[in-house]
Amino acid sequence: MSEGISQADRPSAVEGHAPDLFAKFDPLIAMREGLLASGITDPFNLVMEKVLSPTRAICNGRETILLGTYNYMGMTFDPDVIEAGKNALADYGSGTTGSRVLNGTYAGHKEVERALREFYAMDHAMVFSTGYQANLGIISTVAGKGDYIVLDIDSHASIWDGCKLGDAEIVPFRHNDIEAMEKRLRRIPEGAGKLVVLEGVYSMLGDIAPLKEMVAVAKKHGAMVLVDEAHSMGFMGHHGRGVAEAQGVLDDVDFVIGTFSKSVGTVGGFCVSNHPKFEILRLVCRPYVFTASLPPSVVATAATSIRKLMQGSNKRAHLWENSKTLHTGLKRLGFQLGTEEPESAIIAVIMPDLERGAAMWEALIEGGLYVNLARPPATPANMTLLRCSLCAEHTEDEVQTILGIFAKAGKAVGII
Numbered sequence: 001m002s003e004g005i006s007q008a009d010r011p012s013a014v015e016g017h018a019p020d021l022f023a024k025f026d027p028l029i030a031m032r033e034g035l036l037a038s039g040i041t042d043p044f045n046l047v048m049e050k051v052l053s054p055t056r057a058i059c060n061g062r063e064t065i066l067l068g069t070y071n072y073m074g075m076t077f078d079p080d081v082i083e084a085g086k087n088a089l090a091d092y093g094s095g096t097t098g099s100r101v102l103n104g105t106y107a108g109h110k111e112v113e114r115a116l117r118e119f120y121a122m123d124h125a126m127v128f129s130t131g132y133q134a135n136l137g138i139i140s141t142v143a144g145k146g147d148y149i150v151l152d153i154d155s156h157a158s159i160w161d162g163c164k165l166g167d168a169e170i171v172p173f174r175h176n177d178i179e180a181m182e183k184r185l186r187r188i189p190e191g192a193g194k195l196v197v198l199e200g201v202y203s204m205l206g207d208i209a210p211l212k213e214m215v216a217v218a219k220k221h222g223a224m225v226l227v228d229e230a231h232s233m234g235f236m237g238h239h240g241r242g243v244a245e246a247q248g249v250l251d252d253v254d255f256v257i258g259t260f261s262k263s264v265g266t267v268g269g270f271c272v273s274n275h276p277k278f279e280i281l282r283l284v285c286r287p288y289v290f291t292a293s294l295p296p297s298v299v300a301t302a303a304t305s306i307r308k309l310m311q312g313s314n315k316r317a318h319l320w321e322n323s324k325t326l327h328t329g330l331k332r333l334g335f336q337l338g339t340e341e342p343e344s345a346i347i348a349v350i351m352p353d354l355e356r357g358a359a360m361w362e363a364l365i366e367g368g369l370y371v372n373l374a375r376p377p378a379t380p381a382n383m384t385l386l387r388c389s390l391c392a393e394h395t396e397d398e399v400q401t402i403l404g405i406f407a408k409a410g411k412a413v414g415i416i
Contacts, residue, residue, distance in 0.1 A: 035358055043361045043373040053077055054265075054393040059370060065398060065405075067388045068372035072345045073234045073315055074393030075265030075305045085266075088300035095295045100127075101282060104293030112303040116272055119306050120241055120256065124278040127270045127299070129291050131230055131259025132158040134269030137287035138255060139197065139226065140166030147193035150184050150218075152176065152209070154202055154380050156228065168195070175202075175380065178213050185221040194223035200243030201231035204379050204387065205338030206346025208232075212247040219252060226255040234263025234309045235316055235345055235392075260298075264305045268294050315392040319345055322390045322399055329403040334416040338385065348374075349386040349406075356413060357384035363409035369402060 036042060041060075050058040054074035055066050075081055088108055098104035109127060116125035128134040139162030143149050147168040151159060154175045163170045171188070173180040181196070188194055196218040198209050211227065218225045229242030237245030240263075244250040254275060260268035271281075282288060294302075320342075327342035330349060338348030351357030354375050361373040364386070372387040379385055394402075410416040 031354075035355070038355070040358045041362050041365070043358055046365070046370065051076075054391050055398060057370070059365065062368060064365065065369050065402060067390070067394075067402060068370050069391070070231070070262040070389050071265060071391050071393075072231075072319060072389065073263040073265070073309060073312060074391045075263065075308070078265070078305065078308065080308065081265065081301045081304045084304040085297040085301040089295075089297040092296035094297070096293045098292060099289060100293045101289050106293075106296050106299070108296050108299040108303065109293060112268075112299045112306070113270075115303045115306040116270055119239070119310055120250075120272045122256075122272040123274045123276075125270060125272045126278070126281060126285075126288065127268060127294065127302075128288060129268060129294050131257070131261055131269035132161075133287040133291065134257050134259070134271055135159050135228060136162045136165060137285040138257060138271045138281070139163060139195070140287070141281055141285040142166075142224070142226075142255070143168040143193065143195040147195065148188045149195050149197060150181060150188075150223065151197040152181075152199065152202075154204070155197060155199065156203065156230075157378075159197055159199075159228065163197075176207070176209055178210060178217060181214060182217045182221070185217065185223060188221075194218075194221065195226060196223045197226045198228070199231075200227055200229040200236065201344040201346065203231050203346060204374060204383075204385060205348045206231075206344045206387075207339050208236075208243050208343045210247075211244050211253075212249050215244075215249045215252050224254040225252065226257060227253050228257045230257070230259045230262055231344060231346060233258045234312065235319055238313075240309050240312055240316060260302045260305075263309065264302050266298050266301045266305065268298060268302055312392075319390060319392040321396075322392070322394050323347065325396070325399050326388065326390060326402065329399075330406060333403070333407050333410065335406070335410065345390045347388045347390070349388065351384040351386060351415070354384045356415065357386060360386060360409055360413045360415055363413050364405060367405040367409055369405040369409075 048057045054071045054076050057064055096104040113125040113127055135158035143166050145167045149163050149168045150171045153172045171184045173184050201208050215225050227244050232242040234240045236243050244253050255271055255273045258270050260266045323342040323345055327347050336350040374385040374387050376382040
């Protein structure tokens with residue numbers, strides 16, 4: 001007989017000794033089951049059977065216009081981008097099987113970092129395997145125990161998680177409120193390390209931050225500034241460098257975080273900076289050190305896409321026209337939108353509640369249009385949103401078709 005606790009002495013889950021670790025999810029499970037019981041298609045489990053272009057796919061057996069993919073500049077099917085990926089796959093294989101600090105740095109990883117430095121005209125660039133990891137890694141490494149992070153209450157989950165991982169004091173302020181941000185900065189103890197974290201475009205409502213004023217306030221109080229430009233890189237600003245460039249404060253920002261999964265059209269994340277000590281982060285940033293690097297084919301597509309985005313002024317202009325047309329059209333139809341004017345490539349259509357939002361989403365998909373259904377707690381103020389993400393490859397005719405589908409679906413569901 002083996003030593004230790006006998007089978008009879010072990011506590012039994014049946015006897016109620018072990019709590020159900022999934023119990024905390026019961027309200028969400030009930031909500032989802034209730035939604036699906038009404039006969040609505042699961043809006044969070046859509047399968048794209050075939051992708052035809054940056055703006056079209058086969059969904060549920062029919063051709064569908066894509067209006068929820070973050071493919072802002074339409075680079076996913078660019079012939080040069082695809083060719084670069086194919087060549088790298090043939091020359092370097094399917095993956096690196098290693099971290100950047102071990103065997104995971106290939107020529108392509110250095111090349112994509114070079115492309116980023118040129119794109120932003122900055123001294124340093126550091127590439128991560130995802131945009132989530134870029135925020136997680138940079139924020140948690142730069143601001144740690146005893147430091148303070150002042151951030152917008154509507155910040156992305158990756159920003160919040162980066163704050164928690166670093167164990168800094170977290171000080172949130174009301175969304176886009178310059179005065180509230182300054183009040184928080186004034187209360188931080190003298191001599192403490194301070195990092196202000198902002199986003200150029202906030203992904204739920206598509207609104208932009210008043211970076212010019214906020215960066216000035218942060219610098220007045222001796223804080224470093226990190227701006228997440230995930231939803232503006234490639235599109236906003238004269239060179240596509242984001243809202244910080246558009247508002248003339250890029251040189252005053254210490255760190256710019258971005259992603260390859262939006263305008264660049266592939267996957268990965270990055271940070272660019274002019275800080276003279278930046279390179280040490282490669283040895284101390286855990287989400288960079290302890291994860292496998294991006295496959296060679298991915299970094300090749302990213303580098304090619306970034307270089308082409310440097311010449312993307314015509315695409316940027318067309319995307320702005322698409323945004324203005326869709327925003328104006330939806331407003332005229334009677335939909336409530338997240339912003340009074342078009343501020344980015346994201347247009348949020350506010351729904352009365354989750355049930356009618358899901359019904360509207362289903363009516364749109366049946367009409368041949370895919371958008372994102374966003375719900376609490378991911379959304380601000382417990383709103384349910386239909387989030388539209390325009391692409392530079394949407395034609396004028398496609399935007400008009402989109403408005404027609406919205407009009408038909410909105411009337412059928414009783415939203416307008």
